[in-house]
Every structure is written in C-alpha cells, then in structure tokens.
Amino acid sequence: MKRLKLSTKITWNYALIFTSxxxxxxxxxxxxxxxxxxxxxxxxxxxxxxxxxxxxxxxxDITGEKLRSLGAVSPFFASMEDGSGITSSQEQFRLEEREGDVILVKDFEKGPVETDKIILSRSRVAGPSGVVELLVLKDLSVFSFMNSVTLVTLIIASVLGIFVSYVVGYFISRQSFTPILSMTKSAAAIGPGNIHDRLEEPDVQDELKELSQTFNGLLDRLDDAYSKQAKFVSDASHELRTPLTVIKGYNDLLRRWGKEDPEILEEAIQAIRAETDNMSMLVENLLFIAKGENKKMKLDLTTFSVKDLLEETAKDSELSVPDRDFLVLSDDFTVFQDRRMIKQLLRIFIENSVKFTKADATITLKAEEAGDVYRLHVMDDGEGIAEEDLKRIFERFYVADKARTKNKAGSGLGLSIAKWIVETHGGTLEASSRLGEGTTMTASFPKRAEKSGSS
Structure with missing residues (x-):
C-alpha cells in the first residue's frame, strides 16, 4: 500500500468507503x-x-371450515381444543414440541415438511361448553424464497456498486490529480536556465490555486535569494579585485625598479598595507553578514545603560579621531540588548560621519526614550547624501556617487550590517539628509529585546 500512487490510494479509499x-x-x-x-x-x-x-x-359452532372461513388458511394455521376434542383448520398440519421448541409439521404425499420459522399465539377462552384452548400461527417459511431473492438482489447490487464506485473514484481522482500532475511537470522543468518561470494558476478559487500560489511565492523568494546571492558574489569579487590589482601593480613596480628607490619603496609599502587592511575589513564584514544570514550569530542580551555606552563610544572615537568633536546627549535609562552589537552600530554610524565631515566638525550621539522604545541618533553637519542615494544606502556594496565620494567611501557593507543589527533587535532604521547640511541616522528599538530575536 505504501508503494501505491496517491491517486490509486484515493481511488481505493473512495471505493472502500462507498462499498462499506x-x-x-x-x-x-x-x-x-x-x-x-x-x-x-x-x-x-x-x-x-x-x-x-x-x-x-x-x-x-367452530369447525375446520369455520376456521378457514375466518382466515386460517395457509400460511396460517389454527386449532381449538375443548372437552369434545381438537378442531384444526388443516388436518395435515400438526405441532410437535422438541427440546422446548415448537415445530410445525406439514404432511404431504411426498413426505412431511418441518419448520421452526413460525409466529405463534395462544389463548384460553370460556366457551358455552367450557374452557377452550386456542392456538394460531403463521408459517414464515413462505418468505424464504422472497428472502433469498432479496438477498441475491442486494448482493448483485453490492457487486455493481463496488464496480461503479471504483470507476467513479478512478475518474474523480484522475480529474482531481490532472492539475497536480501538470504543476509537478512545470515545477520539474524549472531550473537555473528558466528560474523566472512560474506555475500556471487554475482559474477556479480552490485548494489547488492556493497551492500553486504558495509554490509560486516560494519560487519568488528563491529567485530573489538566488539573485541576491549572484549579486553578492559579483559585488564581492569586484570589491576584492580592486585592492588585489593595486597590490599587484605595486608589486610589479617594486620588482622592476622600486627596490633601489627609497621613496617608491615607502610608497609601495604604505599602499600595499592600506589595501591589505581594506581587504581584511571587507572579508571580516562578509563573514559577519554570512554568519548573520546563516543564523550562526546569537545575541548576547544584557542590561546596560545607554548613556554610559554613548559616552564610552564617544571617548573611544575621540582617541582614534582626535580632529573631530563628539557630543553626547542622552537620557539616563537602561535597556536589555546586545551591548557589543549596539556599540558596533554606533561605530559604523560614526565612521560614516567622519568620512564626510571636515576637521573640527561636531558629531552628536543622542539617545531618547519613549515608553517601551528608545531611539539612537548619530548626527553630523557634513556633506550630506543626495536624495537619489538616500533610498539605497542600506543595500550591500552600494556606494553613493563615486566622483563625489572618491577616496572616502568604503566597501558599502557597513550600513547593511547596521541594518541587520537593528532588525535583529526588532527595531527600525532610517536616514535623513540634505546635501551640504549633514546627515542623521536614527535607529529605533524596543527597550527589551526578545530571546527569539537571536539569529
């Protein structure tokens, strides 16, 4: 039964139920x-x-003729017993008692016929000449032929019903599974070469239409994931190609004549070191994103003061970027989140602000609470972001106008990592900016992250 097709199982089940x-x-x-x-x-x-x-x-006067005239004729039998003897409606009929059962014996020329299939009733009546014992019965053996005919008819009807139920079940299952078989063939035909193809949805609003819509939705998500993966590989390859090209170029320069020129040697070493650092950061960011997407990174939730975190991050930034001023504006409240990741989020915002602000500029770190949520703001008065770029800055590897951001923009992964951190904590992230006036990054969080938010 386990090896049968589903359509065959349904046919047999339908036939079995109908037959039962x-x-x-x-x-x-x-x-x-x-x-x-x-x-x-x-x-x-x-x-x-x-x-x-x-x-x-x-x-x-009760005689045999009288009994017959009252209706005591075959299959009925009546007898009356009084002081003068026994009077019966049929002389060839007699009753015998055997082991407590009453047997009707009918004496015919070809021999006696016995039956215990009878309905019998007795009574005692006070007649003119004394008490009369009455007995009336009906012979049910006359129904034997009719019962046999009825039984045979029902058996034939059952056999025909079984056959009809199987045929009907076969056609119903075949009709029901035709769209499913079509969907199966269509799904089997979808591959890397035609990944954008979709299953044809039935016109009727039924379960099969819902199934096809669900499967098409799955294909849409797979297609989107496939496209993102392809773009990710392409962008990562492109980003890695640039520093490798620079390193290869300086290596060739040193190999030809740079080893004898201290100035060229120093320039090559500094350039190779810078590109190596860029590659190291790029690979680290790629690994961070990969771990997040593969759900191998879990939140280390702790309770901490947001104000203390902002002041700590500002102090670290002043040491690494002494030519910028950092201002902290924060209410004093605690939250339950991953402190390390929130600090990484702030560093990403600060790094972007440093790239697009001039020396002595002020970068403001602000936190405010509103009930069960709080908001983090990182604000600067730098160059700002064009409106057409603002909608895409959280995409991976997206870099704003290359001509305007030359020697400033990184790999384009920082803000996508920031978005992942915010969403993993159940928050939202948005950016507001105008060219020449500065940029504000705002992250809104629930004050208490859920364990289920871990990835």
Missing amino acids: ILLIINLAVFLSTQFYNRLSAGNEVDALLASIEDEILDGA
Missing part, C-alpha cells in the same frame, strides 16, 4: 425487511386469534 456504506445500507434493508415480516405476521396472527375468540364468545 452500500453494504451497511443493504444489510439494514435486509434486516428491516425481516423485522417487518415478523412484525406484520405477529399482527396478523393476533387479529386472527381475536376473530376466533369473538366467534367462540358469540356461541358459534
């Missing part, structure tokens, strides 16, 4: 017929007995 119902109905019809026959026979016997009793009470 049909057999139950047929059995009920047969048994109800038997019950009705016995009930009807009992009523008829009681009615005949009552008629004979009335005649006796009226003082009528």
Whole structure:
C-alpha cells in the first residue's frame, strides 16, 4: 500500500468507503425487511386469534371450515381444543414440541415438511361448553424464497456498486490529480536556465490555486535569494579585485625598479598595507553578514545603560579621531540588548560621519526614550547624501556617487550590517539628509529585546 500512487490510494479509499456504506445500507434493508415480516405476521396472527375468540364468545359452532372461513388458511394455521376434542383448520398440519421448541409439521404425499420459522399465539377462552384452548400461527417459511431473492438482489447490487464506485473514484481522482500532475511537470522543468518561470494558476478559487500560489511565492523568494546571492558574489569579487590589482601593480613596480628607490619603496609599502587592511575589513564584514544570514550569530542580551555606552563610544572615537568633536546627549535609562552589537552600530554610524565631515566638525550621539522604545541618533553637519542615494544606502556594496565620494567611501557593507543589527533587535532604521547640511541616522528599538530575536 505504501508503494501505491496517491491517486490509486484515493481511488481505493473512495471505493472502500462507498462499498462499506452500500453494504451497511443493504444489510439494514435486509434486516428491516425481516423485522417487518415478523412484525406484520405477529399482527396478523393476533387479529386472527381475536376473530376466533369473538366467534367462540358469540356461541358459534367452530369447525375446520369455520376456521378457514375466518382466515386460517395457509400460511396460517389454527386449532381449538375443548372437552369434545381438537378442531384444526388443516388436518395435515400438526405441532410437535422438541427440546422446548415448537415445530410445525406439514404432511404431504411426498413426505412431511418441518419448520421452526413460525409466529405463534395462544389463548384460553370460556366457551358455552367450557374452557377452550386456542392456538394460531403463521408459517414464515413462505418468505424464504422472497428472502433469498432479496438477498441475491442486494448482493448483485453490492457487486455493481463496488464496480461503479471504483470507476467513479478512478475518474474523480484522475480529474482531481490532472492539475497536480501538470504543476509537478512545470515545477520539474524549472531550473537555473528558466528560474523566472512560474506555475500556471487554475482559474477556479480552490485548494489547488492556493497551492500553486504558495509554490509560486516560494519560487519568488528563491529567485530573489538566488539573485541576491549572484549579486553578492559579483559585488564581492569586484570589491576584492580592486585592492588585489593595486597590490599587484605595486608589486610589479617594486620588482622592476622600486627596490633601489627609497621613496617608491615607502610608497609601495604604505599602499600595499592600506589595501591589505581594506581587504581584511571587507572579508571580516562578509563573514559577519554570512554568519548573520546563516543564523550562526546569537545575541548576547544584557542590561546596560545607554548613556554610559554613548559616552564610552564617544571617548573611544575621540582617541582614534582626535580632529573631530563628539557630543553626547542622552537620557539616563537602561535597556536589555546586545551591548557589543549596539556599540558596533554606533561605530559604523560614526565612521560614516567622519568620512564626510571636515576637521573640527561636531558629531552628536543622542539617545531618547519613549515608553517601551528608545531611539539612537548619530548626527553630523557634513556633506550630506543626495536624495537619489538616500533610498539605497542600506543595500550591500552600494556606494553613493563615486566622483563625489572618491577616496572616502568604503566597501558599502557597513550600513547593511547596521541594518541587520537593528532588525535583529526588532527595531527600525532610517536616514535623513540634505546635501551640504549633514546627515542623521536614527535607529529605533524596543527597550527589551526578545530571546527569539537571536539569529
């Protein structure tokens, strides 16, 4: 049964259920017929007995002919016993008792016929000449032929019903599975070469349409993930190619004549060191994103003061970037989050602000609470971001206008990492900026991150 196709299983199940119902109905019809026959026979016997009793009470002379005239003819039998003897409606019929059962014996020329399928009723009546013992019965063996015909008819009907149920079940399952088979073939045909193809959705609003819509939605998500992966590989390759090209160029320069020129040697060493640092940071960021997407990075949730974190981050930044001023504006409140990641988020914002502000510029770190949420702001008065770039700055590897950001922009991964950190904590991230007026990064968080937010 496990190796059968689903359509075959449905066909057999349908046939089995239909057959079971049909057999139950047929059995009920047969048994109800038997019950009705016995009930009807009992009523008829009681009615005949009552008629004979009335005649006796009226003082009528009861003879065999009289009994037959009252209705005691085959399959009925009646007998009356009084002081003068026994009078019966059929002389060839007699009753025998065997082991407590009453047997009707019918004497025919070809031999006696016995049956215990009878409905019998007795009574005692006070007649003119004394007490009269009455007995009336009906022979149910006359129904044997009709019962046999009924049983054979029901068996034939059951066999035909089984056949019809199988045929109907076969066509119903075939009709039901035709769209599914079509969907299966369409799904099997989708591959890397036609990943944008989709299953055809049935016109009827039913479960198959919902299935096709669900499967198409899955394909859309896979297609999107495939496209993002391809773009990720392409962008990562491009970003790695640039520093490798620079390193290779300076290596060739040193190999040809730079080893004898101290100035060229120093320039090459500094350039190679800078590009190596860029590559190291790029690889580190790529690993961070990969761990996040593969859900191998978990939040280390602790309770900490936001104001203390901002002051700590500002102090660290003053040491690494002494030509910028850092201002902290924060309410004093605590949150339950991953302190290390929130600090990394602030550093990413600060690094971007440092790139696009001049010396002696002020970078403001601000935190404010509002009920169960709080907001972090990192504000600067630098060059700002163009409106067309503002909508895409959180995309991976996206770098704003290359001509305007030359020698300033990084790999384009920092803000995408920042977005991941915010969303993993259940928050939202937005940027507001105008060219020449500065930029504000705002991250909104629930004050208590959930454990389920871990990735």
